[in-house]
Amino acid sequence: MPYSTLKLDRDDAIVTITLARPEKRNALSPQLIEELLAVLAEAESGADRVVIVTGSGKAFCAGMDLEELRASAAMSPAQHLEDSRRVASIFRRIHSFPKPLIAAVNGAAIAGGCALATLSDFTIAVPEAQFGYTEVRIGFVPAIVSVFLRRQIGEKAARDLLLSARLIGADEAFRLGLVNEIVPSEKLLARAIEIAKGLLAVSPEAVRRTKRLLLRYEEGTLDKEIEMAVRANAAIRSTPDFREGIASFLERRPPRWGGNGNADD
DSSP: OOSSSSEEEEETTTTEEEEOOGTTOOOOOOHHHHHHHHHHHHHSSSSSEEEEEEEEETEEEEEEEEEHHHHHSOOOOHHHHHHHHHHHHHHHHHHHOOOOOEEEEEEEEEEEEHHHHTTTEEEOTTTTTTTOOOOOGTTTHHHHHHHHHHHHHOOHHHHHHHHHHHOOEEHHHEEEEESSEEOOOOGGHHHHHHHHHHHHSSOOHHHHHHHHHHHTTTTTHHHHHHHHHHHHHHHHHHHHHHHHHHHHHTTTSOOOOOOOOOOOO
């Protein structure tokens, strides 16, 4: 099927998916999420054995599309919950995809884009790539991504990134274990393909069973935590701080926060 937010290239059982919204820094719109879910389903059921995900332009993925998020502020609580589940579905899909998945991070990977990059089995990045979870800067809760980040780097380091909203470079991401390898930009895709070809030499059935075993270690608890995070993601969208944070960012002005941190939810 044709895709308008993605570009596909297939060669020798390797499919390269390029996020193709460079004018939006490859931000995650509902359409991009749906198309990415569709192409992953296609890759899972077809002859593809390894998937590479990269970005077009200067960014890998800047997270959720803030114009879309601002429009979502008018949704009902039920619609917020449905939209939050849609967001959760792409991160869960990347995390649980049964075939090897490589993220070739060509630039900034921010918020949901950071999760997209670091939930892959292999994450390689250019030296100038930046990573971070900046949600609290705009009055949002990094809820769904927190479920996975705590598992990846531990509670203390996760609190640092999630509460400070600071950006880190490729070197620090490598030290934390979010990145496997740092590669010069001119060699990024070639290195991703080299890793992919190495994976073609191993047993696809053994790889599938190994990935399934790793997922079984966290069965039950992961589902419960994602559901809790989805509800937190949906709840924050009805707050004045969320609306102000999105508006101030898009209007390029300092936010005027009204919240005092004492809310019960």
